[in-house]
Amino acid sequence: MAPYLKSIDANHLLEIELEGFYGDDRKQYNPNNIQAGTNFITNNQVPSIDFATVHCYPDQWLSGSTGEAQLSFHQ
Structure with missing residues (x-):
């Protein structure tokens, strides 16, 4: 589908x-x-x-961890 859409609007x-x-x-x-x-x-x-998008939710994915651990998850 992507190549088709690009053929319509590059x-x-x-x-x-x-x-x-x-x-x-x-x-x-x-x-x-x-x-x-x-x-x-x-x-x-x-x-x-x-392009791609990513949503990070370290407070949920790493629940029970420290704020420092959650911050390092983003790096």
């Missing part, structure tokens, strides 16, 4: 609107041992995709 920025956890062989990087997800990296390497 200046339109596209993202896949896929925000979620890792799937496949990267599940070990999901917070709280969540075992469901998609291949975020591969999906965003499609040449017609211009």
Whole structure:
């Protein structure tokens, strides 16, 4: 779909609107041992995709941890 949209409007920025956890062989990087997800990296390497977004919620994903640990999660 992305190449088709770019053929209509080459200046339109596209993202896949896929925000979620890792799937496949990267599940070990999901917070709280969540075992469901998609291949975020591969999906965003499609040449017609211009950018990706990520939302981080360390206060929820790392609940019970210190503020310092949550801050280091972003780095």
